[in-house]
Amino acid sequence: MFNNGKMCVFIRKDAYEVACSIPHTSEEFRHLMRVYQGSWMDVDTEHLFRDQFNVKTRMNGWVRLPYIYIAMVRNDARIGKKLCLNCGKSSVYKDSMGRFHKTCPNCKIEQPNAFWIYQQDHSTNGVIC
Ligand SMILES: [Zn+2]
DSSP states (O other): OGGGOOOEEEEOTTHHHHHHHSTTOOHHHHHHHHHHTTSEEEBOTTSOOSSEEEEEETTTEEEEEEGGGEEEEESOTTBTOEEOTTTOOEEOOBOTTSOBOSBOTTTOOBOTTSOOBBOOOTTTTTBOO
16 A cells, blocks of 8 residues: 555544544544544645645545544655745655745745655654654
């Protein structure tokens, strides 16, 4: 499953319990966590975020999942990319010399401080909690 290079996340085994402990979590979302806890879900790598993931469900399409529900990340597509905090697009903003661009290729806004570069934690092999 992990050799096809697709980014996926492992939903923590107590995700339903966590969802129930957080106020204002919808019944629909809690049900989703009951169904998917302890399993892997595909991530939409077109839209990468710092603290949440777009994950694909069998029945509802894409759902935004906060970081707190994730136990592991495989084939992390965020590594080496920058996120533009203006438009929310993440890209490899590098030129041919390997330097990072200061301007977002999507919205063209120059915001040197509005980017982040996600680094893989090699000591845990992608396991983040
Ligand atoms: Zn942008």
